Amino acid sequence: MNVLVCVKRVPGTGSTILLTDDGMDVDTRHLGFTIGPHEECAVEEAIRIAADHGGQVTVLTVGPAEAAEQLRDALSMGADHAVLVDTGPGELDPEATADALVQAVRQLQDEAGARFDLVLFGNESADAGHYQVGVRVACELGLPMVGGVKGVELDTDAGTVRWRRPVAAGVEVYESSLPAAAGVAEGLNLPRYPSMRGRLRAMKAVITTLHVDVAPSGLRKTGLRRPAEERPATVVLGSGADSAGAVVDVLEELGVA
Amino acid sequence: MSVFTIIEHDDGVVPAACLQALTIAGELAAGDTVEAVVFGPDPGLGSVLAANGVTTLHVVDHELVTDYSPEIYGESLAQLLKQAGPAGVVAAGTDRGNEIMAQAAARSRLPLATNCVAVTADPGAWTLTRARVGGLLLEDAELTASTKLVTVVPGPGDDVSASPGASGLLTQTFVPDLAADFVHSRLVERTERGSGVTLATARVVVSGGRGVGSSEGFAPLEELADLLGGAVGCSRVATSNGWRPHSDQVGQTGTKVSPELYIACGISGATQHWVGCMGAKTILAINTDPEAPMVTRATYAVTGDVHEVVPAVVAEIRRRADIRAGRRPALA
Numbered sequence: 001m002n003v004l005v006c007v008k009r010v011p012g013t014g015s016t017i018l019l020t021d022d023g024m025d026v027d028t029r030h031l032g033f034t035i036g037p038h039e040e041c042a043v044e045e046a047i048r049i050a051a052d053h054g055g056q057v058t059v060l061t062v063g064p065a066e067a068a069e070q071l072r073d074a075l076s077m078g079a080d081h082a083v084l085v086d087t088g089p090g091e092l093d094p095e096a097t098a099d100a101l102v103q104a105v106r107q108l109q110d111e112a113g114a115r116f117d118l119v120l121f122g123n124e125s126a127d128a129g130h131y132q133v134g135v136r137v138a139c140e141l142g143l144p145m146v147g148g149v150k151g152v153e154l155d156t157d158a159g160t161v162r163w164r165r166p167v168a169a170g171v172e173v174y175e176s177s178l179p180a181a182a183g184v185a186e187g188l189n190l191p192r193y194p195s196m197r198g199r200l201r202a203m204k205a206v207i208t209t210l211h212v213d214v215a216p217s218g219l220r221k222t223g224l225r226r227p228a229e230e231r232p233a234t235v236v237l238g239s240g241a242d243s244a245g246a247v248v249d250v251l252e253e254l255g256v257a
Numbered sequence: 258m259s260v261f262t263i264i265e266h267d268d269g270v271v272p273a274a275c276l277q278a279l280t281i282a283g284e285l286a287a288g289d290t291v292e293a294v295v296f297g298p299d300p301g302l303g304s305v306l307a308a309n310g311v312t313t314l315h316v317v318d319h320e321l322v323t324d325y326s327p328e329i330y331g332e333s334l335a336q337l338l339k340q341a342g343p344a345g346v347v348a349a350g351t352d353r354g355n356e357i358m359a360q361a362a363a364r365s366r367l368p369l370a371t372n373c374v375a376v377t378a379d380p381g382a383w384t385l386t387r388a389r390v391g392g393l394l395l396e397d398a399e400l401t402a403s404t405k406l407v408t409v410v411p412g413p414g415d416d417v418s419a420s421p422g423a424s425g426l427l428t429q430t431f432v433p434d435l436a437a438d439f440v441h442s443r444l445v446e447r448t449e450r451g452s453g454v455t456l457a458t459a460r461v462v463v464s465g466g467r468g469v470g471s472s473e474g475f476a477p478l479e480e481l482a483d484l485l486g487g488a489v490g491c492s493r494v495a496t497s498n499g500w501r502p503h504s505d506q507v508g509q510t511g512t513k514v515s516p517e518l519y520i521a522c523g524i525s526g527a528t529q530h531w532v533g534c535m536g537a538k539t540i541l542a543i544n545t546d547p548e549a550p551m552v553t554r555a556t557y558a559v560t561g562d563v564h565e566v567v568p569a570v571v572a573e574i575r576r577r578a579d580i581r582a583g584r585r586p587a588l589a
Contacts, residue, residue: 128396135359139364146327172444176442177440186503187502187506219399224397226393238560240561256460
């Protein structure tokens with residue numbers, strides 16, 4: 001069961017996001033970066049699947065050269081191979097990102113003889129959130145694709161996989177024939193902390209770098225901005241247990257107590 | 258040229274998000290027709306749609322179009338768009354709306370702008386604004402394509418039920434060309450959530466973070482939520498530490514809530530969490546740090562340890578209830 005996981009380098013969850021002076025990009029000079037939370041679960045799930053069913057885990061990213069840092073994070077968790085498609089600084093539109101990923105997968109398949117039974121994505125990236133890159137890649141590769149997945153159940157004998165996803169009305173379970181793709185969501189598992197041994201191994205690992213040519217699509221970003229916040233100043237009701245009376249006054253005023 | 262919109266429905270109930278998308282489709286059509294697309298047999302949407310300005314309903318009919326399947330719905334839509342060639346499609350930015358549109362966009366090789374908060378039709382292109390990071394950042398963009406695909410961020414509103422009857426709506430059946438071995442995911446099981454207060458729909462959410470300190474520490478929060486008829490939520494820290502299940506997590510990668518009142522207990526209010534609760538009408542923050550982002554953005558704040566403040570609030574609610582009921586309040 002060989003698993004390919006596509007990850008994205010994104011600002012650390014909880015970072016304060018500043019914009020560049022021209023308002024076209026996020027100012028990355030003072031930011032810490034991480035693998036997107038959904039994708040971190042995808043890496044964890046891939047490692048568990050490979051441990052249970054045999055096979056290898058490959059992580060793939062499209063982005064700047066610095067995204068090698070996130071590939072090493074995945075390697076230190078236990079992924080076997082890492083592939084970087086270096087598209088330089090600046091953000092690609094979602095069609096171009098998908099195109100770069102498809103070209104990379106084809107190069108790995110045709111030139112390196114790789115074969116993937118499962119291709120996992122995060123449901124949406126934590127920064128741009130276009131909700132489509134995984135679907136585009138899956139379509140181009142001819143794979144079925146389910147999003148929002150929080151449970152994976154493999155039946156290797158039957159050559160099928162079941163994807164469990166919560167929806168507003170309850171829970172849906174989908175079945176797909178292998179090979180298959182999915183967009184997973186945080187909550188699928190609790191990603192492990194890398195071991196010291198894993199970190200050392202990741203430091204020494206060789207990252208494969210691929211080059212692709214992509215063209216911009218019909219969705220053109222013209223700028224980023226912050227919405228105006230219209231919250232009035234905070235009313236401090238007091239401190240400690242003594243504030244209980246004032247708190248309950250507010251609860252009654254709001255009609256909830 | 259006409260503008261299409263997709264109507265999701267659950268046994269004839271149309272979510273508010275789809276009617277909001279329909280309204281925006283109407284604005285973009287600017288006098289041209291607004292046409293709706295529904296998958297599977299029409300449950301009697303005619304009068305609801307006609308009342309909202311729809312002139313034509315395209316009913317996608319095929320033996321494979323029964324239960325929802327992302328690939329089948331997406332491929333059917335792609336084929337319909339190829340045949341009809343509308344100026345654009347506006348769908349709700351729901352999980353399903355985004356999924357169908359992504360599938361259709363991929364199969365039509367068209368660009369797609371998801372989660373828009375504003376779209377205007379200019380000659381040649383649509384100018385739009387998308388929400389990023391749950392709305393904390395806005396992206397301005399231009400969309401140029403033969404058929405422009407967008408989804409719009411759902412806002413608050415009421416769902417509408419279909420009512421069978423004459424509507425004057427033109428109904429056209431569209432039969433997609435799907436091979437018997439068309440690659441797709443099959444819905445094999447569906448479990449309905451039981452009734453009761455859910456995190457996403459609760460009027461009051463009592464949420465805990467790092468300051469709660471342990472899974473046991475959530476007991477007073479549970480009690481407060483019970484008293485207020487609300488649900489318990491938590492921050493990402495509480496989930497990663499295993500204090501609460503991920504289904505309780507409020508935030509960018511968890512549930513986005515918009516209750517009347519959000520009580521944030523021991524939550525610093527990092528971006529990841531804030532985008533999940535910023536839709537709340539009123540926020541009460543309880544935190545030892547008066548400078549925490551959650552405190553400075555909250556409507557009301559209490560400085561203090563959640564382990565002291567929450568039990569005191571619970572006791573005060575009980576005391577007042579006892580007085581109202583004419584009982585002698587228990588001694589504090």
